[in-house]
Every structure is written in structure tokens, then in C-alpha cells.
Amino acid sequence: MKVNQIYVNLPVKDIQKTKEFWTKIGFSINEQFSDDKAVCVVLNDTIYVMFLTEEYFQTFSERPVPKGDTTQVLVAIGLNSREEVDQVVNAAVANGAYQHEEPQDYGWMYQNSFWDINGHGWNVTFADMSQLPQE
Amino acid sequence: MFLKEEFFQTFTDRPVAKGDTTQTLLAIGVNSREEVDQMVKTATENGGSKYSEPRDYGWMYQKTFSDLDGHQWEVLFSDMSQLPAEF
Numbered sequence: 001m002k003v004n005q006i007y008v009n010l011p012v013k014d015i016q017k018t019k020e021f022w023t024k025i026g027f028s029i030n031e032q033f034s035d036d037k038a039v040c041v042v043l044n045d046t047i048y049v050m051f052l053t054e055e056y057f058q059t060f061s062e063r064p065v066p067k068g069d070t071t072q073v074l075v076a077i078g079l080n081s082r083e084e085v086d087q088v089v090n091a092a093v094a095n096g097a098y099q100h101e102e103p104q105d106y107g108w109m110y111q112n113s114f115w116d117i118n119g120h121g122w123n124v125t126f127a128d129m130s131q132l133p134q135e
Numbered sequence: 136m137f138l139k140e141e142f143f144q145t146f147t148d149r150p151v152a153k154g155d156t157t158q159t160l161l162a163i164g165v166n167s168r169e170e171v172d173q174m175v176k177t178a179t180e181n182g183g184s185k186y187s188e189p190r191d192y193g194w195m196y197q198k199t200f201s202d203l204d205g206h207q208w209e210v211l212f213s214d215m216s217q218l219p220a221e222f
Contacts, residue, residue, distance in 0.1 A: 001174065005164035009209075050162070061157040061207060062186055071147040072158035072206070076136070100148060120158075121147055
């Protein structure tokens with residue numbers, strides 16, 4: 001089985017601020033799927049993030065939205081170079097996110113990370129599969 | 136990536152959620168209504184559970200399941216040619 005698209009849905013407090021944050025760090029918005037209670041950030045042609053107001057998000061689940069004191073998910077996204085990784089993380093931090101650990105360099109994979117303005121954790125990676133060690 | 140809770144914990148400074156809240160809903164698109172039904176049926180037959188009613192918007196059909204670890208999945212088929220101008 002293969003899927004043809006994925007929408008990662010995450011709750012947020014403020015749609016406008018979220019939209020500004022993700023635009024500033026370099027991603028585009030799908031306006032067709034955005035309104036006053038949701039903003040759709042385009043990661044690529046098949047991968048999207050839907051940020052929903054907590055109230056709207058709540059209508060899709062019978063469990064409460066967490067208060068930001070736990071982690072259920074870390075979303076890892078792959079970019080095309082180390083420079084792009086740092087560029088996105090630096091732009092995120094310049095716009096209110098914070099870096100939660102130092103960049104990790106495994107040789108074949110470089111990873112940097114940030115917690116966004118809504119407290120969601122993002123791992124930003126560049127992987128060069130040709131350098132993947134055998135063991 | 137599904138990680139053991141202990142390993143997952145090494146990547147975050149906050150504790151792993153206990154399963155009584157929802158931070159994320161992962162929506163995945165498949166190629167037909169039949170594939171939606173099939174995937175959700177297979178998931179529930181193998182220990183997944185239903186947590187919300189199917190939704191049929193005409194242009195989009197959606198069913199959900201909660202997996203063995205309580206992560207919630209929305210399986211959908213959308214026919215963008217049927218997307219209304221306003222929704």
C-alpha cells in the first residue's frame with residue numbers, strides 16, 4: 001500500500017501568526033485550503049501541514065488537545081542541502097522559534113531542529129544516501 | 136518513524152504524551168473510496184479502533200482509525216475536480 005499525499009494536522013492558537021511564521025521561513029501557503037480556522041502550508045506537491053485552531057482541531061478527535069507540556073510527534077522534513085537546513089532553522093529562530101539541540105552531523109545526514117511558535121517540534125534534515133554507511 | 140518511547144524521549148525535552156491527548160492527526164490520501172474502506176477495515180481487524188464517524192463531503196471521503204499506540208489516522212480519498220469553489 002502506498003499513499004499519494006499526507007496532511008500533517010497540528011493544533012495552533014493563532015492562525016494569522018502561524019501563517020506569517022511559516023511564510024517567513026520560506027514555505028508557501030495553499031490559500032484554497034486556508035481560512036480563519038486553518039492554514040495549509042505546502043511542503044511539496046504531496047506533503048502538507050494543516051495548522052488548525054485548537055477549537056477546530058478538537059472537532060476531529062475525542063481526546064483533548066495537549067497543553068504543550070508533552071510530545072506526541074516530531075515532524076522530520078528533508079531538504080536539499082546543509083545550507084537549506086541551516087537557513088530554515090535560522091529563519092525559524094529569528095521569527096520566534098527556538099533551537100532545542102545543537103545540529104547533529106552524522107556525515108551522511110545532517111540535522112538541525114527547532115520548536116515552532118506553537119511548541120511543535122521539527123527536525124530538519126539533509127541526507128546524502130550515497131554516504132550511508134553499510135553498518 | 137515509530138520509535139520506542141525511551142528512544143523518542145531522547146529527541147525531546149518534554150515527556151512523551153500518555154495517550155490521553157491528541158497533538159497530531161495524520162491524514163493520508165489514497166486512490167479511491169474502496170482503498171479508504173479497505174485500509175481502515177484492515178487496521179481495525181488488526182487491533183486498530185474507530186474513534187470518529189466517516190465523513191463524506193462529496194469531493195472528499197474520509198474514514199479514521201486509531202492505531203495500536205493510540206495515534207490517530209485519517210484516511211482520505213479526494214477528487215479535486217469535484218472541489219467546490221467555496222467550502
